[in-house]
Amino acid sequence: MRIFITGGTGFIGRYVLDRLNDHEILLLIHENENPSDLQKDNVKIIQGNLSDIDSWKESVTEFQPESCLHMAWEGIPDFSPEMCMKNLQYGLDIISMLAEIGCRKFVSTGSCWEYGKDQGQLKEDDAVKPKNAFSAAKNCLHWIGREIADEKGMTFIWTRLFYVYGPGQRPESLIPSIIESISNGKDPDIKTPGNKNDFVYVGDVADALGKIIEKADKSEVYNIGSGKSTSVKEIAEIVAEHYKTKIEMKDAGDVDF
Secondary structure: OEEEEEOOOOHHHHHHHHHOOOOEEEEEEOOOOOHHHHOOOOEEEEEOOOOOHHHOHHHHHHHOOOEEEEOOOOOOOOOOHHHHHHHHHHHHHHHHHHHHOOOOEEEEEEEHHHHOOOOOOOOOOOOOOOOOHHHHHHHHHHHHHHHHHHHHOOEEEEEEEOEEEOOOOOOOOHHHHHHHHHHOOOOOOOOOOOEEEOEEEHHHHHHHHHHHHHHOOOOOEEEEOOOOOEEHHHHHHHHHHHOOOOOOOOOOOOEEO
């Protein structure tokens, strides 16, 4: 399958590239990124910015992708309204371009934050209630993008990722920050150890996205998580046990998510 991918240089994206090793990939990377460590026999790289689609549209058209996996979101961790509005427009422009050139399937990564729900089990047909600009922009990309795709007969699949962890995370993420504290002989600074989240391993997320790209043929929403909640305290204790040490944390009330 010919697949056009954005966001393939990110934490999750690199795992996805490995998962899709049997497919022909056209990978868009930022013009400032070094492509040397992404060289794969099945991957063709083009460089450009999401904001300048005209500079790389011709390359995508020539590639004639059968599917697209859109994971790029510029500016992270800048979740300001201004940055989110820009990313919303970038995503809509990509969807429109792909629909015009005959791409048959569009898959994008959203977030569990879209639900805006702090407790309980979350299902794909639950109502969404975004609490910030990022989740609101993701919702708009989902809703408007789906309408654009429907008009052109392109399958549109929206995924909502939960709390993804694994090697390659940003240093300020939960598990890397715990490891850093333990390595420095300090207790991790965790303000809400009782909070419970759905933590899912990045390799499992990549596999799920791969299966969706390969097999899903209807416009749907898919939650991608582990299906169980684990407290931040439990995560910290697992990490501490791995490093054969003990840590102290303040108790706090539980909040399920």
